[in-house]
Amino acid sequence: MTDVAAVKAALKTQAIETPSWAYGNSGTRFKVFTQPGVPRSPREKLDDAAKVHEFTGAAPTVALHIPWDRVDDYAALARYAEERGLRLGAINSNTFQDDDYRLGSVCHPDAAVRRKAVAHLLECVDIMDATGSRDLKLWFADGTNYPGQDDIRARQDRLAEALATVHERLGDDQRMLLEYKFFEPAFYATDVPDWGTAYAHCLKLGDKARVVVDTGHHAPGTNIEFIVATLLREGKLGGFDFNSRFYADDDLMVGAADPFQLFRIMYEVVRGGGFTPDVAFMLDQCHNIEAKIPAIIRSVMNVQEATAKALLVDRAALASAQAAGDVLAANAVLMDAYDTDVRPLLAELREEQGLDGDPVAAYHRSGWAAKTAGERVGGAQAGWGA
Numbered sequence: 001m002t003d004v005a006a007v008k009a010a011l012k013t014q015a016i017e018t019p020s021w022a023y024g025n026s027g028t029r030f031k032v033f034t035q036p037g038v039p040r041s042p043r044e045k046l047d048d049a050a051k052v053h054e055f056t057g058a059a060p061t062v063a064l065h066i067p068w069d070r071v072d073d074y075a076a077l078a079r080y081a082e083e084r085g086l087r088l089g090a091i092n093s094n095t096f097q098d099d100d101y102r103l104g105s106v107c108h109p110d111a112a113v114r115r116k117a118v119a120h121l122l123e124c125v126d127i128m129d130a131t132g133s134r135d136l137k138l139w140f141a142d143g144t145n146y147p148g149q150d151d152i153r154a155r156q157d158r159l160a161e162a163l164a165t166v167h168e169r170l171g172d173d174q175r176m177l178l179e180y181k182f183f184e185p186a187f188y189a190t191d192v193p194d195w196g197t198a199y200a201h202c203l204k205l206g207d208k209a210r211v212v213v214d215t216g217h218h219a220p221g222t223n224i225e226f227i228v229a230t231l232l233r234e235g236k237l238g239g240f241d242f243n244s245r246f247y248a249d250d251d252l253m254v255g256a257a258d259p260f261q262l263f264r265i266m267y268e269v270v271r272g273g274g275f276t277p278d279v280a281f282m283l284d285q286c287h288n289i290e291a292k293i294p295a296i297i298r299s300v301m302n303v304q305e306a307t308a309k310a311l312l313v314d315r316a317a318l319a320s321a322q323a324a325g326d327v328l329a330a331n332a333v334l335m336d337a338y339d340t341d342v343r344p345l346l347a348e349l350r351e352e353q354g355l356d357g358d359p360v361a362a363y364h365r366s367g368w369a370a371k372t373a374g375e376r377v378g379g380a381q382a383g384w385g386a
């Protein structure tokens with residue numbers, strides 16, 4: 001038996017961070033599609049994010065990307081967010097867009113390029129000071145395309161040195177989240193390809209360094225929930241970049257490709273005591289062909305649904321089936337939770353919070369899409385191609 005009131009109370013505390021870049025135009029390397037009403041500035045991205053929060057009640061923070069969200073006054077941007085009921089979330093660095101980074105950034109063989117990359121990361125921490133953000137999210141495009149191109153071990157040494165400099169600069173309440181990705185844009189050897197490499201660096205760095213799991217950054221068939229369980233056990237799970245993949249780093253809506261995988265991940269989060277603000281639930285998605293705000297609302301709802309199912313797992317029944325070695329009964333307990341239709345429970349929960357039970361329908365009724373399509377001309381590209 002599970003306590004539905006406790007499940008609801010837990011769900012009310014869940015916060016899902018939306019990424020500023022998901023509000024902008026995006027595409028693949030073949031074509032960036034423009035959509036009407038797309039934000040032209042960081043402030044307009046926040047206006048859209050405020051709509052997602054208004055209708056879901058579960059998306060109070062927005063991740064920024066530097067330089068895509070560069071402004072003169074970050075404290076003023078934070079105040080702008082606050083006026084809309086939002087806070088600025090993780091600061092995402094960019095050490096992949098300059099010509100200088102052809103052979104890497106913090107792992108580059110040239111010390112001058114490494115200095116430039118580290119200076120950018122330190123600038124991101126300055127921005128965190130101004131915005132009040134807790135997390136610096138680090139994803140490095142560094143790697144090599146050909147065997148022998150550079151020394152794999154020397155690149156790890158350079159990475160460790162850069163990370164240590166940034167870790168040293170972090171304030172008491174700040175953290176760095178190191179993201180891994182098994183390939184792309186480097187095709188032979190990526191410098192942070194997997195959770196083990198990220199974990200090894202974070203372990204050496206210290207308590208402010210955590211691993212972030214982007215659900216789209218694994219080889220097909222990888223058991224992501226096992227990684228989540230392991231990182232939680234070691235106290236090193238910093239958070240998630242949620243999205244879905246069919247093939248590579250597809251950045252589709254979380255829970256769209258494999259809602260069962262998302263449930264299994266959320267179950268390990270709940271089981272491992274990770275359902276706390278220490279583990280950041282962030283989206284890292286691009287909406288190339290679908291309407292962006294409804295897609296982001298849908299994504300928030302998908303995370304909520306997977307979480308609700310994970311919270312509904314009858315842990316006592318599962319433990320006794322496991323202890324009895326009853327394989328089928330144990331599996332059935334998990335599947336019973338997964339097969340529960342939690343949509344009525346979530347609609348009820350939203351209504352208790354004074355929200356519409358159906359956030360997508362409420363958004364469509366709000367007229368925001370038509371209003372912005374009329375007012376915003378020449379929407380900005382997210383800055384992200386693929």
Ligand code: AOS
Nearest residue numbers: 065092139179214241249284
């Ligand atoms: C890249 O593949 C990573 O997923 C990054 O987390 C992210 O998409 C990028 O840094 C945008 O900020």
Ligand code: ZN
Nearest residue numbers: 179214241284
């Ligand atoms: Zn990511």
Ligand code: ZN
Nearest residue numbers: 214216217249
């Ligand atoms: Zn990615």
